[in-house]
Amino acid sequence: MCTDVTVADIVMVIDDSWRIGRLNFKAICKFLEKVVNAFDVGIDKVRIGLVKYSGDPKIEWHLNSYTTKDEVITSLRNLPFKGGATMTGRALTFFRENSFRLQSGSRGNVSKIAILVTKGKSQDEMAVPAQSLRDAGVELFVIGVAYINETELKLIASKPDETHVYNVPDISFLNDILDGLTSNVCDAIKRQEEEIRRVKNADEELKVITSKPDETHVYNITDFSTINTVTEGQTCNVIDTVKQQEEKIRPLEQMRIFCLKNADAEEP
Template sequence: MNPFMWSLLYFVLLLFSEVAHATYHLRAGDPQLITAQSYAQTRQNGQPMFRTLNPAKTDSPCRSRPLDLVFIIDSSRSVRPAEFEKVRIFLANMVDTLDVGSDATRVAVVNYASTVKIEFLLKDHFNKLDLKKAIARIEPLATGTMTGLAIKTAMKEAFTEQSGARSRSRNIAKVAIIVTDGRPQDQVEGVSAEARATEIEIYAVGVDRADMRSLQLMASLPLEEHVFYVETYGVIEKLTSKFRETLCGVDPCAMGHDCEHICINSNASYYCKCRNGYVLNADKRTCSLKQVRAEVVEDPCKCEAMLAFQKQTQAAIQQLTDKHILPVVPIEHLENMLGRA
């Protein structure tokens, strides 16, 4: 083989080796390659890396903690109809991951563009089917991006007890999830701080052209747990698994308990309960059969006692008469005598 053919063969083998090496690292999750792929998510210089998306679903046994949850969704002109449909799918998928109910998680949706529309309140729907039907009816509002006004409306009108939010004494977490693809046309820093001061936890989801600085100003701390970014609406539904990890809490009863009869979940803890007919012991976990006390009802006039005495006397006299120990005397006459006694 001439020198040219040897050189060509060496080059081909070298190229094959490089391709195989790159393929291996891509499959293995090479950090350098992942960083390169995520570069589009941090287009603004100096901005910290936020959560990257993992489309893999979580199968850990958990149930969502009770929430008063308000979605604040951007439906401005930049959100095309097909993209807004992706937002509706995302909301419906989120509902599926939650324990929805009047005593569990309540959901509301605030829709905004240049104006703000509350699509439905926390008190309106307490089951998943009704919620998803209501979500399917949401239409985009078309123009403007008044994000600050939307946050203020949610705080003043959606997170109130009149609208279905639970009282502070119930210790139910209040959560807002903002989804936007643009730069706000009004101020968001002050109103977001005011909302957070009322104990509303804010998650900010940016899509495509979303302004990263604005997302940071809206979100609660720590930012790395409350700011998300996706490049297109086409992958926004993959955020569902991330929010499931964030919003759901471990079911203490499912993870193991020491209750003899029934385990009841209570936020992040649990308490024990007994079946009917049993009472909870002082150790708060075991149960004992309920003791039934026989109550003696006092007869004020002694009537029942007198009747019982008469019946016993009649029976005794009848036995003596049958044995010919006493003369035959009509029972009625004895009753009269007993009555006079």
């Protein structure tokens, strides 16, 4: 049990392609029940969302769809199998654009975790979509079931590989990784919480030295890899500030010109 983690947003991403198969899919859902049981699930605690994918990814439920652990587990038990191609890259892009959003129940300043379960080699490019997710602050754990090319799993997962990549020879070995996975997810949440607190404290220091309002003058990023996430907004706010200053300067400039003209007129 991850008893010392109180708040987090966790999204599970499940491959339900033909390579997984109906029986294996049900076994994966049973395994994920045990993962869910390790956390204190609630609308103000740990939220659980789920994305299912083959050819076309789909959000089965949002982070704020369920308020209790029992509701999440019931939905896992009733999750239908679809079948189709294995388009992991498309699923990662869809997941990044749709899951960790305010409209989908994601919260600001909360640890963000993704747990991906897949079987076969992806039929599309997935390294770039995975990097985009990690750059957005999502910590990725990847479970491969009889996955021959472990290098692909490492391309998706966060670092280090030892705590974020799991490759089991077949579905019956999933329970062997349960304790290690939940412990490492728990540790990742706590690390993110510590970083969020550090950034929040730094925010307060920055607010003391910057102009107001804080919303348009303070930008605090976790590291330089995320700087592009604020560049567009920062540029717009700088332009707006320049325009506001120009509006203040213009009447003074007009007054100066007027005074000069009067001075010229008074000369003999």
